[in-house]
Amino acid sequence: MSRKILLLMAHPAIHRSTVNRSLFKLADQVDYVTAIDLYAEYPDHHIDIDVEQQRLRDHDVVIFQFPMYWYSTPAILKEWQDLVLEYGFAYGSEGKALHDKLFICATSAGGSEDTYCATGYNHFSVRALLQPLEQMASLTGMRYLPPFVLFDSRRAADGEALKTHQKRWRDLLVQLQQHDVDWSFADQAKRSENCLEQLFLRGETP
Amino acid sequence: MTFYLVSAFLYLAAAVIMVPLAKRFGLGSVLGYLMAGIIIGPALGLVGQETNTIQHFAEFGVVMMLFLVGLELEPRALWKMRHKLLGLGGLQVVLTMIAIAGLALAFGLAWQTSLAIGMIFSLSSTAIVLQTLSEKHLTNTEGGRNAFSVLLVQDIAVIPMLALLPLLALAQFTPDSSTLASNGHHTQTLLEMLPPWASALAVLASIILVVVIGHFLARPLFRMVAEAKLRELFVAAALLLVIGIAALMSLVGVSPALGTFLAGVMLANSEFKHELESNIEPFKGLLLGLFFITVGAGINFVVLFENALLVTGLVLAVMIIKGVILLGIAMAFKLKNVGGWLFVLSLAQAGEFGFVLINFSVSQSVLPPDIVQILLLVVAITMFLTPLLFIAYDRIIVPRYQSKSEEAQSDNIEERGKVIIAGIGRYGQIVNRMLTASGVSTVVLDARASQVETVRSVDIKSYFGDATRPEMLHTAGIEEAQMIVIAVDDHHGAIELTQHVKQFHPHVYILARAFDRGHGYQLRAAGADSVVSETFYSALETGSSALKQLGFHPFRVEQKMHAYEHVEEAASDELYEAWKTGSEGERYSSDFRQLFLKLEQAFKTALQRERHEKHLSEDRVWAPPPKRYTDELKDNDQSQ
Structure with missing residues (x-):
């Protein structure tokens, strides 16, 4: 198994980024990853639908990489969905272009992990907050993987957290390219947050 | 007449053949000129005694070079350097002077003579070092800037030295009229006719005069000349300024190089900076080349072979003493690694002011005539060896530090190169404002002196000069530029400029403003990387x-x-x-x-x-x- 990965990164202030810029740079150096900086490509938000649809056709894994903005993606990723995931392409009786691709969000959140639960001030888990994307994946026939999250992101660069996260990110890209997903495990852990690493069947190919 | 033509031909031919050869072998132009001098002088004997006279004339190249250096240095930048100047430069001059004088004493020379020799060898060669630094694009490195500070202090130090030397006169070497004849440096100064207080006053007054000329008079003069739109008249005006100030300084006995340097600094902020540079630079280059040739031609091989051991020993001693002192200063000022080594290797020689001081000392009966030839040889040979030290720097020092510094820099955000903006009309102004407001450094050129004056009045730093002229582009820094924005009003000029930049500076990205569709296509055909029609977006x-x-x-x-x-x-x-x-x-x-x-x-x-x-x-x-x-x-x- 060897999948090609499309990384769509949206960060409106990448020059101030500590986490997402480093992850994007790492991914850009990997030859089976096509890394796209959406704000660089479409600074005026005029997204080229044909180009983007062709990119989707050419890849097997789609990653949305973004910092959490008001519990969702930065605006351009929403615009991207609005324009690119057209009827007849991504959904509808003829719209099967995305079927069976893997979809995953790689995001960074300012709050610490314990704030993203019913008792924390953010009240919902990240996975719960990203449900619109999960449902988008569902409607377009993509297989949704639990989000890859870095919490407490503003302080991550100060300690070891960012380094650990970068290591996990490199491993994740390898797994997405090579390893099969244990879907029975995925279904069991359907609504859980921290099962991403256990999902992959290591080193096995059918 | 025929004689002059033939000797001019010899000098030019030697330079034209040897310098490209030297450059091809990576030896730099200075070594090429020096070798050309040796070939036509001591080796083939084609030129003889007149080299001495020519050398005095060619020293004017150093004067012009200092003017150009001054142009690159705004008064504020000079003021910022004051600690470095006093610390680095002052220490270097004083310590080297003491050490070399000590060595001379050990040779059994009188203390007066020893001190004079110390002064002579404390100076380095501004001509060789600055020329080589700019050729190797090292002028703006840490080591290059520090070397320049020291050279500047040395040039200033020449003034008190010239004042001090007559006091060291020894009775037994009463001046001999033949040694005096070759030296035109002091005989025409006003100072000798004046009492000391008046001469000090005269020096002060002339320095003030230079500042006044540079700051208040030069610009209106140049503006007037620019309006006449005669190219050669501007060249004449530029030469008038430099030669005039040099003459004034010589009259009061101050180093002309220092005077023109000061004038250059005063004009560094002016809109004529680049135009002046592009006009003076060819003269400077030729004269400096001539100067290096005469240094090569002046090496007296007869004396050299008779005293081979002594001369070799002295050359080594001078360079090692200077090098060790420079190294000590570099360490004291925390100049480390590549920068420190460049500082040490570039300044470990004697310089052209050494010749001046030697001649002057002889005339003032400070130096016994018998050691003069030896001293001249030592100065010339250390100068000859300097380009070799630069080669050592390139081949040995730089590779050792390269891998380290590359690693350290890999994480930095890439440095943005500068942008040249040709034409500061309505269009260029907006482009320039956007770039400078974003922290990009721009060099703005416009061929209309009145337009430059207008935009300067609203604080847009711009320079008078026709960007379609290659030498103007050169002084504006096209070699280091990353991009040029072509917004000149002249349709045809814009196309020619595009073609020229594309052909000779293919690394520069060309952004051109088109007037209409046809002009846009012409610019594109000429090689513009990006063409924007001035009316399209509005x-x-x-x-x-x-x-x-x-x-x-x-x-x-x-x-x-x-x-x-x-x-x-x-x-x-x-x-x-x-x-x-x-x-x-x-x-x-x-x-x-x-x-x-x-x-x-x-x-x-x-x-x-x-x-x-x-x-x-x-x-x-x-x-x-x-x-x-x-x-x-x-x-x-x-x-x-």
């Missing part, structure tokens, strides 16, 4: 405003505008190719006209089209799916 804005005013929804108008831009962009290659095949005489062939009509049609369809179920449009915007589309949706989760 007209597009006007069209959008009109539509909005007529009641179209602003967001829909925005989309139409984008569609228009998109269609234009998509058709541009095809139109350009059609334009290229058109004949010279008729500007637009019938092919082109047909394509243009096709483009008109494309605009119409693109702007009227809404987004339908089957996407036809090139510019698609959000549109709802068909009314009954939900009927066919199923839960994908369940289907798997």
Whole structure:
């Protein structure tokens, strides 16, 4: 198994980024990853639908990489969905272009992990907050993987957290390219947050 | 007359043959000139005694060089350097003077003579070092800047030295008229006729005069000359300034180099900076080359072979003593690694002021005539060895530090190169303001002195000069530039400039402003990387405003505008190719006209089209799916 990965990164202030810029740079150096900086490509938000649809056709894994903005993606990723995931392409009786691709969000959140639960001030888990994307994946026939999250992101660069996260990110890209997903495990852990690493069947190919 | 022509021919021929050869072998131009001098002088004997006279004339190259250095150094930058100047430079001069004087004492010379020798060898060669630094693009490195500080202090130190030397006179070497004759340096100074207080006053007054000339008089003069639009007149004015100040300084016995340096600093902020540079630079280059040739030609091989051991020993001693002192200073001032080594290796020689001081000392009966030849040889040979030290720096020092510094820098955000903006009219001003406000350094040129004055009055730093002239581009720094924005009003000049930059500086990205479609194609054919039509976007804005005013929804108008831009962009290659095949005489062939009509049609369809179920449009915007589309949706989760 060897999948090609499309990384769509949206960060409106990448020059101030500590986490997402480093992850994007790492991914850009990997030859089976096509890394796209959406704000660089479409600074005026005029997204080229044909180009983007062709990119989707050419890849097997789609990653949305973004910092959490008001519990969702930065605006351009929403615009991207609005324009690119057209009827007849991504959904509808003829719209099967995305079927069976893997979809995953790689995001960074300012709050610490314990704030993203019913008792924390953010009240919902990240996975719960990203449900619109999960449902988008569902409607377009993509297989949704639990989000890859870095919490407490503003302080991550100060300690070891960012380094650990970068290591996990490199491993994740390898797994997405090579390893099969244990879907029975995925279904069991359907609504859980921290099962991403256990999902992959290591080193096995059918 | 014939004699002058023949000797001029000899000097030029030697330079034209040897310098390119030396450069090809990576030896640098200075070594090439020096070797050319040795070949036509001691080796072939083609030139003889007149080299001494020529050398005095050629020293004027150093004067011009200091003027150019001054132009690159704003008064504020000079003031910022004051600690370095006093610390680095002062220490270097004093310590080297003491050490070398000590060595001379050990040789059994009188203390007065020893001190004079110390002064002579404490100086380094401004000419060789600055020339080599700029050739190797090292002027703005840490080591280069520090070396320059020291050289500047040495040039200043020459003034008190010249004042001090007569006090060291020894009775037994009463001046001999023959040694005096060759030296034109002191005999015409006013100072000798004045009492000491008056001479000090005269020096002060002339320095003030230079500042006044540089600051207040030069600019109106140049503006007037620029308005006359005669190229050679500006060259004449530039030479007038430099030679005038040099003459004034010589009259009061101050180093002319220092005077012109000061004038250069005063003009560093002026709009004529680059124009002056491009005019003076060829003279400076030729004179300096001539100077290096005379140094080579002046090496007296007879004396050298008779005293081979002594001279070699002295050369080594001088260079090692200077090097060790420089190393100590570098360490004390925390100049480390590559920068420290450049500092040490570049300054460990004696310099052209050494010749001046030697001649002056002889005339003032400070030096016994018998050691003069030896001293001259030591100065010349250390100068000859300096280019070799630079080669050692390139081949040995730099590779050792390269890998380290590259690693350290890999994480930094890449440095942006500077941008040259040709033409500061309405168009160039906006471009420049955007760039400078974003922290990009720009060099602004305009060929109209009045326009430069106007924009300078609103604080846009710009320079008078015609960017379509290659030497002007050179002094504006095209070699280090990353990009040039061509916004000159002259249609034809813009195309020529594009062609020139493309051909000789292919690394520079060319952004050109076009007046109309045809001009745009011509610029593109000339090699512009990006062409923007000056009317396109403002007209597009006007069209959008009109539509909005007529009641179209602003967001829909925005989309139409984008569609228009998109269609234009998509058709541009095809139109350009059609334009290229058109004949010279008729500007637009019938092919082109047909394509243009096709483009008109494309605009119409693109702007009227809404987004339908089957996407036809090139510019698609959000549109709802068909009314009954939900009927066919199923839960994908369940289907798997």
